[in-house]
Amino acid sequence: MPKGKKTIIKEIKLLENDEILINGKEYVILETTQDIETAKTMKISSNGNRILRFDDEKKKARLDVKRSIDIIQVTFSDKEKAKKFSKTNDKKLISNDDKKEIIDTANSFINARAIVSKFQDKKSETYDKRVGVTIFYLFEE
Numbered sequence: 001m002p003k004g005k006k007t008i009i010k011e012i013k014l015l016e017n018d019e020i021l022i023n024g025k026e027y028v029i030l031e032t033t034q035d036i037e038t039a040k041t042m043k044i045s046s047n048g049n050r051i052l053r054f055d056d057e058k059k060k061a062r063l064d065v066k067r068s069i070d071i072i073q074v075t076f077s078d079k080e081k082a083k084k085f086s087k088t089n090d091k092k093l094i095s096n097d098d099k100k101e102i103i104d105t106a107n108s109f110i111n112a113r114a115i116v117s118k119f120q121d122k123k124s125e126t127y128d129k130r131v132g133v134t135i136f137y138l139f140e141e
Helices: 079-088 109-120
Strands: 006-008 012-014 019-022 025-031 041-044 050-053 060-065 069-075 099-106 135-140
Touching: 069 109, 079 135, 099 109, 109 135
Parallel strands: none
Antiparallel strands: 006 041, 012 019, 019 025, 025 060, 041 050, 050 060, 069 099, 069 135
16 A cells, blocks of 8 residues: 555454554554554555544544564574674675574564563663673564
8 A cells, every 4th residue: 555545444343462454454553542443444554554534533543464574583603704793784694603583573674673672771670791792683574
């Protein structure tokens, strides 16, 4: 659906885990509002999120297409190769010697970034001091 295009909502159903079904397609709720099921139209914003519009023009909700995004932790065995990867993000540098492990799965890029930020935030309990040195987190859809 191109940016700026409005879609009239024919069918809307609230699912569990911040998910919603609109016209047969599943979305993840990023910002919700009361009575989200009363939305009339959906518009795509410039960053690709969907914005629900209601009769009350002040009321809005933001959605993203539901995806299955694996968060992968890559641990490089060679520090020089890890240094090159941090500069280029070239996935060709990842070899069979390096450890590659799926640590979590998210249903939107915002949720995936939130999970990774827990490992990068020094104030977090799950902070990894090797992140960006020998450990990197990647997304795969």
